[in-house]
Amino acid sequence: MKVTWTYDRGNQRDNHEVELSDPAALEALLREIQQAGEPVVLTIFSDTADDPDDLPPGMQIGLGHPTHAFAVHIADDGxxxxxxxxxxxxxxxxxxxxxxxxxxxxxxxxHRPETAIQLAVAFLRTGGEPPRLAAAE
Known part of the structure; x- marks a missing residue:
């Protein structure tokens, strides 16, 4: 799956994009981003959209804040x-x-950052199945 994120650096944007298939590698990357302490949105997806202005099916997580995060499933019913x-x-x-x-x-x-990280890792591990909290399963 592809993982993208971008930081605002004032007069420029610091763009990142990696292709990952190993859940452990994704988890290590997400923990590094969380530890950096710069709140950023990461988009995780496998398929590209026909329209470059549309987000492809996948998920987004917000990491970098010490205590709060978010996770959103990007799909028609997301x-x-x-x-x-x-x-x-x-x-x-x-x-x-x-x-x-x-x-x-x-x-x-x-979400706590740890929960958002675990949802993203599970999303990769399942090949893009809709993410679910363990308590909801």
């Missing part, structure tokens, strides 16, 4: 995933999305 055991922040948070600082509302930030 949605933000929520962990009822995670504390919702008092206000929205900014994550770099495509190099653009983007505010995500508090109600979408209902």
């Amino acid at each position: 949605s933000y995933l929520t962990d009822p055991t995670a504390e919702t922040p008092a206000a929205g948070l900014r994550f770099d999305f495509g190099g653009v600082p983007t505010e995500y509302p508090a109600e979408h930030l209902q």
